[in-house]
Amino acid sequence: MDKRILIPTDFSKNALNAARYAIDLYAKVHCEFYFLNIFRLENYTTNTLILPEPGSAEYETAKVASEEGFVKFLDILKLHQDNPRHRYHTISTVNFLSEAMEQTINNKDIDLVVMGTQGATGAKGVIFGSNTVNAMEKIRQCPVMAIPEKVRFMEPKEIVFPTNFLTGYKRKLLNYMLEIAKMHSSSIRVVYVTKSETISDEQEQNKQLLQDILEYVDHSFHMLSEKKVAEGLTSFVESRDSDMIAFINKKHFLFNSIFSKPLVKEIGYDAKIPILALNAP
Template structure:
């Protein structure tokens, strides 16, 4: 049973992410947690009304949030009628990134799926400020960002961008491997180099380990020269090979971190045209606790 969190602001962009999630996991048993956060401006002045028609402003905004979530669930059930899927709704007076972090921890969320642009779209340069904040705060959960106008395509071609400078663990790679196996996808390991040169001994070791982890998945290694920026290079690579999903690990000095720090003028062309799977770096503590959970679950199954 997968536990998937989908934040929504009831925009069409948010609905597009929900639509993608329903199709991506159509054959999986999932509980989807639909989240809407609200932060109403609470008047502090005694000259400003705290009530609208006898209803407190905070209560009115909360009611709107809860009604919006119920309508969204009804819309999903009406369109998909999938017995594999169940739904929970969460309406919260909180900042989105903070609430996502709390829910991931409290409910053991496996994946967050979000649209890449807010309702206004004004802050869309890389992938929208809310998504970037979520990626930075939810450090123990993969985040799948769906572009505003992207229509679902079965992800049979997946790119995994890496520079081989870091050793990956099986726990970190599991979201990528699970999706690849689910759709019998080809994984294209893409290495962006400023100037083409041979891998160091460490890089070669990390590549060999990565290929071992991907043993059951068809995969190829591509080395490409950097164009104007990493984001533009990956954009071109994705277009040329008709990539359906781009995956990256998020750690210090990773491609993901470099892309979020690139000068705006270099990445205005990169509007995440395809879904982007951002995999968090897991600490040893996170890995050991994950193993403990697995052992506990196996123990419970053995007793049943």
């Protein structure tokens, strides 16, 4: 069965880099890639209630510019890698990004969203732009993977999975991480950052469930005694030169406590590895 991957793009270097990473990550898999570009209308503002209709001069001019951007974008990607397992599709729309992404995910039965951490107008010093943060917080139908601008693809040999063992694990939700691990013979390192050296009976039970789910991939469990999750996770990743972070993103829970903007600033300006948000309802 084909993997269906959505990649929003504004034709920036960061978006191009994210696309290249996704293409290489799934090089051995039959994939349908859907590239989504939101084109802008110069005279339209958020105060305008009515969008120009398709067929109007302004609309058609902006759409043509988007389509021309895709021609250049795809030419660069095909020079990078022309994989017979992959097929590319382009979508140009004037919709808001969040709504366009939701529609595409639903209409195309998307399995994964891959996006750069910054767009063409990204502010220096900020790793995760608002579009990436919003996608990780709001998209619940599928995982979202964020690719930092300076990342160049290397097979992920080690995936770090931070958790607190306070939630029951669903095999279906973790399958996205397991697929990547199996494709690239990756090891999964489960990291629990805690002030206490003991865990409750409930946590022990959840840990055992997780161990059962990870049975067929190389994995290990690590307990770090740190005051802050950000510091413990960062030191672990840097000391081991890990290749990816994957985490369960329960709505209004883990994202805010582990991958909020303040944490991203703590990790540092030079983020070096992709982050996979396994979005749970």
